[in-house]
Amino acid sequence: MTNRRWLGRREFVGAAAVVLARPRVVFASDHDNVFRLAVVIRPGQESDLKEPRAPYWRTWYDELRQLGYVEGQNLEIEIHLADPSSLDQTIADLSAFRPDAVFVPAQSIVSLLKKAKVSTPIVTVVVRPVAYGLAESLARPGGNITGFTLDAGLEIIAKRVSLLREIVPSASRLVVLVLRPYWEAGRTRGDFLQVGEQLGITIIGAPVESQNSEKGYQQIFADAVRAGGDSLYVTPAPENLAHRGLIADLAIEARLPSVSQFREYVEAGGLIGYGPDIVDVYRRAAGYLDRIFKGADPAGMPYQQPTKFDLTLNLKTAKALGLAVPPSLLALADDVFE
């Protein structure tokens, strides 16, 4: 009796110590204390997840940890590689895993998951959720999917192209490196054609296959050069992000000055980047996952738009392409790689 009471007190003290030491730990009462989180990415994206992780993934993991989730203790993360052709398998894998939340930083996949009526809360990183039917409105998505937008409307595409044209005023044939489904679905192609009309340039589609490889990209670039492309727009498809080094190298090889929204792309050898801080987006995404673990309803969690757009320049690439960067642009750059 005395012994039991003593143990009880010790347990109590231990519990109190835990509470004091880690006030942010969340334990759902009807839960087995381990949150299951599924990450669904495109094949090829996993390279950024491997150690050493790309900064944006590292930040995502760090933020989860900051919020009190420790993998192997109260968090179980499963990485799923999804391809549109094998989506049924992915959905079967997901239902076997029974995740509390799914993180899908790929618009092509999240659209398919929505179509397949997957009801698990999903946090995503997309370009234009309302235009692509993922959300009723940015303020109230209204479904099980919420997340972050990487762009703020169509006009920013024109903005990027105009930035590119400040370095290469002669650019008139823009190659757009875009996922084939989007290019063929018409919507993205229409957007780009509209921009081309506005700026008086020709848009050359360079559709990227979902199952992409080095060879595939080489082929795309060869086709683009053959089509007379003199500049390159790299869309924020996760495939493109994952193959940023390859794309940058191929662009220099093909002597195509390129613009993208990712700083990471410029760092890898792209010429211009103008877009949101993806590291910040991934950090916030971890915060949204935390909210969902705590029981928030994605329907009422607004999509967050980027607020700050960073202009990054790679002078080494400019030099390699034999281009001069105007001092006024250089003065406005947030980050310059030399």
Add this chain to the structure above:
Amino acid sequence: MTERSVTATERAAPIARRPGKGRLFRKYAFLFAAAVAAALLASGVVQIWFAYQEQTAFLIRLQHEQATAAAGKIGQFIGEIEDQIGWTTQLPWVAGTLEQRRFDAQRLLRQVPAITELAQIDGGGHEQLRVSRLAMDAVGSDQDYSSDPRFTEAVAHKVWFGPVYFREQSEPYMAIAVGGNRREPGVSVAEVNLKFIWDVVSRIRVGRRGTAYVVDGKGRLIAHPDIALVLRNTDLSSLAQVRAAGQTDTAGDADLQPVKTARDLQGHEVLAAYAPIPPLDWHMFVELPVNEAYQPIYSAVERSAALLVAGLALAVIAGLLLARRMVVPIRTLQQGALRIGDGDLSQRISVTTGDELEDLADQFNQMGERLQQLYGNLERVSQLKRYFSPQLAEMIVSSGNAILGESHRREITVIFCDLRNFTAFSSSSGPEVVMQVLAAYYKCLGAELRGSEATIGQFAGDGLMAFFNDPLPCPDHQARGLSTALAMQKEIGKLVEEWRQQGIELGFGVGIASGYATLGHIGTEDQFHYTAIGPVVNLASRLCDEAENGEILMDAAVQAATAGVAKTQKLADRRLKGFPGPVAVYRLLATE
């Protein structure tokens, strides 16, 4: 025997009272604990009351200060943007400056992240330049702003703050238009993304779980640490504190913003303070959960409760100890008193509390001692009464035997008396009658002797010897003796007459002699008498023998000493046994 039975009942009484014995202890302990608890409770309540008052006053001041300070920060944030926009209005509207203006605008956007777009309108109200983060720069669009408030208000008032609007129903935006100076009447219009106020409000710490947020004039949320609430275009105009803030403004009483207990968006009770954000129609709200705000008071209550419990426990312990200290000696006293009551007069009570109780015990002991003494005296008095009259006996006892002292010689007057014919009577009568006669006889004698200052020397059957002037000094002992003898003769005479009527023939004779005798105790170790020895005793005895019924015979010494008061008749000298020569004998005739 009677004494013993009385003691028995006395002893029985306290036994019957015993069940109530703990009452004093309990009462005392309870009273002590109750008094201490009441004092603690009163002090606790007073403390809590003042703590509550102080905390409330402190919270009101603190919350209001926080709200004002936070409002100041927001005002500063907006003011800085306004200042920055001001820089772009300084270039004159002449050809060739456009490129410079564009570069300035781009640098402004780089400098001030909150500005998403900057449009420059010339003095005629036409847009000349538009630089945006999200869209391509537009030069010379010539869009007409001449009747737009962005232009007209900025020209009229130098600065104009537009209403808050939500881009794509999500991001809060506001236009800030700044007019140029008189010579260069252009206007710069910036579209400011108010999401950046998040940086300001999320840095404002309100307690541990409190929040600071900004609401515009229409009651819509502009800035909140939870950015999702802002992006959801949350309308807070239904909250009491937001309504109150709107009303305070119209009342013009902006000076004293009260802190209110209200409910937040989740319905939790909060202390809400607000302050206006000039020059905008916005309000800064600072909310602190009530349970956190009053945590110090709850702590004070808990502390007081803990103190109360501890104090109560201490009071009970102290009460018990004190009651014990009090009750134990009282019990000792009680038991001592009981024992004394039981007749154990040698009982002494040992109480060493060093206080009134010890005094009481000492007094008890003194009383016991005194009682013992008195009791001893009483015993001795009752013993002494056998020899002396009661007054004398008490006198002897109270003088501590000093009167008796050692054996000594003194001049005394001795009375000897007995009944005539008693021997014959006692042998011929039944014992009951004899004892009855003797009882009446001694009762009568006792009454007379008690009234005198005589010391009774001895009894023997019907004979009695008494003497005067020892131990009680009596200067006229002969006269006293004579008058006592006379009184005896008179009273016994009556008895003799009664007896005669009953057919009992008895007489009564008295002999008195005066002279020196030896006085002292005679007898065995435990049975002794105080008596007189000497010829005068023998003389009195012989005179008694000589006396006829109703006669009082005296020697010459008595006769000489009482000549003034007594009339005597000298009888013929007699030869008396034990006296070598003839002895002069006088018979009392009468006294004056």
